Amino acid sequence: MDGSIESDLGFHRLVGHLANNDLVRNLEIPTKKSLPPRYKLNVEAFVIFGATGQQGGALVTYLLNHPVFSKEYRLRGVTRDSSKPGAQELAKRSVEVVSADLSKPETLPPVVEGAHVVFSVTNFWDNASAEVEQAQGKVVADAARAAGVTQFIWSSLPSIEKETEGQVTSYEHFDSKAKVEEYLPDGTIRLPYAWTDDLTLPYIDINDTGKYLGPALRDPAKWNGRHVLAATAFYSLKEITDTWSRVTGKTVRCSTLDELPPSTGSWFEENLSHRNPVVGEVGYFGPSGPAELRELHAELDEELNTWEEYNL
Ligand SMILES: NC(=O)c1ccc[n+]([C@@H]2O[C@H](COP(=O)([O-])OP(=O)(O)OC[C@H]3O[C@@H](n4cnc5c(N)ncnc54)[C@H](OP(=O)(O)O)[C@@H]3O)[C@@H](O)[C@H]2O)c1
Numbered sequence: 001m002d003g004s005i006e007s008d009l010g011f012h013r014l015v016g017h018l019a020n021n022d023l024v025r026n027l028e029i030p031t032k033k034s035l036p037p038r039y040k041l042n043v044e045a046f047v048i049f050g051a052t053g054q055q056g057g058a059l060v061t062y063l064l065n066h067p068v069f070s071k072e073y074r075l076r077g078v079t080r081d082s083s084k085p086g087a088q089e090l091a092k093r094s095v096e097v098v099s100a101d102l103s104k105p106e107t108l109p110p111v112v113e114g115a116h117v118v119f120s121v122t123n124f125w126d127n128a129s130a131e132v133e134q135a136q137g138k139v140v141a142d143a144a145r146a147a148g149v150t151q152f153i154w155s156s157l158p159s160i161e162k163e164t165e166g167q168v169t170s171y172e173h174f175d176s177k178a179k180v181e182e183y184l185p186d187g188t189i190r191l192p193y194a195w196t197d198d199l200t201l202p203y204i205d206i207n208d209t210g211k212y213l214g215p216a217l218r219d220p221a222k223w224n225g226r227h228v229l230a231a232t233a234f235y236s237l238k239e240i241t242d243t244w245s246r247v248t249g250k251t252v253r254c255s256t257l258d259e260l261p262p263s264t265g266s267w268f269e270e271n272l273s274h275r276n277p278v279v280g281e282v283g284y285f286g287p288s289g290p291a292e293l294r295e296l297h298a299e300l301d302e303e304l305n306t307w308e309e310y311n312l
Contacts, residue, residue, distance in 0.1 A: 043071070043072060043073065043074055044072060044073055044074070044115075044116030044117065045073070045074050045076055045114050045115045045116055045117075046063065046073040046074065046075050046076065046115065046116065046117045046118075046119070047076045047078060047111060047112050047115040047117070047118045047119070047149075048060055048075060048076065048077050048078065048095075048119045049078045049102070049118070049119060049120045049121055049140065050078070050119075050120075050121035050123070050155075051075075051077030051078060051079060051087075051090055051095065051097075052077070052079045052084065052086035052087055052090065053121070053123070054206045055121050055155055055206060055209050056077070056078075056119060056121055057086075058206050058207050058208070058209040058210060059119055059209050059210045059213065060075060060077060060090065060093070060095060061207070061210070062209065062210020062211065062213075062214075063075060063210060064093060064094070064095075066210070066214070068218075069210075069214070069217060073116075073117070074096065075094070075095045075096065076095070076096045076097075076098055076111065076115070077090045077095045077096070077097050077098070078098055078099070078100050078111050079097060079098075079099060080099065080100070080101045081099070082097045082098070082099045098110070098111045099111075102122060102136035102139065102140055103132065103135075103136060105139040105142075105143070108139060108140060108143035109143050109146065109147065112140075112143050112144050112147040112149060113147055114147070115144070115147060115149050116149065116150050116151065117149070117150065117151040117152075117153070117217065118140070118144045118149050118151075118152050118153065119153045119155070119213075120137070120140045120141070120144075120152070120153065120154055120155065121155035122136045122137055122155070122177070122180075124172075124173035124176065124177075125173070128173075130172040130173070130175065130176035130179075131176075133173070133176040133177065133180070134176050134179050134180055134183075137154065137176075137177070137180030137183070138180060138183055141154070141180070141183065141184055150220065151216070151217070151220050151224075152184070153213065153216075154177075154180060154181060154184060155177075156177040156178060156180070156181050157173065157174040157177045157178060158174060158178055158284070158285065158286070159174060159175045159178035159179070160174045160175060161175045162175075162178070163282045163283075163286055164282055199236065199237070200234035200235060200236045200239075200290075201234060201235065201236075201237075201284050202229060202230075202231030202232075202233070202234055202284060202285060202289065202293060203231055203232055203233065203234070203235050203240070203307060204230055204231045204232055204304075205232060205304070205305035205307075205309075205310045207305065208230075208232070208304050208305055209230070211300060211302040211304060212228055212230040212296075212300065214300070214301065214302060215299055215300065215301070216228070228296055229285055229289065229292050229293045229296050230296075231293055232304045232305065232306055232307065233293075233306070233307075234289070234290055234293065235307055239307070240307060241253055243307055243308050243311065244307075244311055247308060247311040247312060248311060
């Protein structure tokens with residue numbers, strides 16, 4: 001059976017940072033020299049925004065199944081509607097389910113109170129508005145900072161506008177996340193992903209989300225301020241479709257622009273359906289992306305799911 005795929009193989013990155021520089025100094029965050037990486041005083045509260053969604057949900061599963069983190073963290077999952085089935089499922093798995101809305105700043109302090117780590121993700125597509133996404137990112141960072149949170153993880157994307165030196169400005173859902181990143185006071189961890197036939201792009205199995213964060217959770221001081229590219233590998237679209245075809249037994253091929261249905265004039269189509277050659281030239285993570293990814297992989301200690309394994 002023939003199939004076709006669009007190359008909306010984005011990628012994301014997580015930016016982690018210590019939310020308050022003064023707090024960091026006061027607490028004397030253990031360094032590698034002073035304390036073993038796994039040193040922890042208590043079972044800590046770990047607040048996960050988007051816990052009912054893909055990224056947050058994958059992180060919840062990773063932490064609950066992890067032999068060490070499952071004992072070190074109490075998980076608090078944030079949702080706008082604690083009565084929804086996804087939230088109730090979390091509660092059944094011993095996650096404390098709390099209600100808050102990133103668009104209602106007053107709801108945030110109670111859910112981050114007493115937290116040690118906060119994972120935050122925004123859903124650009126709910127409003128398709130860069131302004132809303134930036135506002136949400138800033139208020140959650142403010143709330144975490146005010147609560148004295150020690151480690152703050154921001155699910156981000158690179159600024160395509162910056163990477164292409166202003167030539168491409170239509171990737172608002174990338175640029176708006178990167179702008180929030182500029183607002184964050186300090187520190188970093190990046191997680192990414194993937195997109196044309198010969199252009200290789202970073203690609204991730206979303207279920208691996210937690211594996212990229214494990215090293216930073218064990219040794220926050222070492223990872224503070226770092227961006228961590230999160231991708232299994234750089235794949236070309238040809239590799240993706242060839243593997244997909246082989247594993248599923250179905251013929252998967254990429255549609256050409258000529259084969260796409262007539263445009264409906266939506267924002268998404270206008271801005272994202274045509275691959276921008278400038279983005280291809282610069283590379284999704286910039287020219288140093290592949291080398292940075294190799295460096296990151298050397299520091300991970302869990303096997304990542306390949307595209308082939310994902311399809312099995
Ligand atoms: N798909 C890709 O290739 C790709 C690549 C890179 C980055 N991204 C980015 O990933 C983000 C989406 O992440 P995802 O796929 O994990 O999301 P998702 O599965 O669609 O879930 C969205 C989550 O965000 C929560 N949420 C949404 N609005 C909220 C609000 N106002 N207050 C509190 N929580 C809110 C939802 O919780 P409740 O509904 O329970 O309240 C839900 O848990 C987007 O911003 C997108 O740009 C996607």
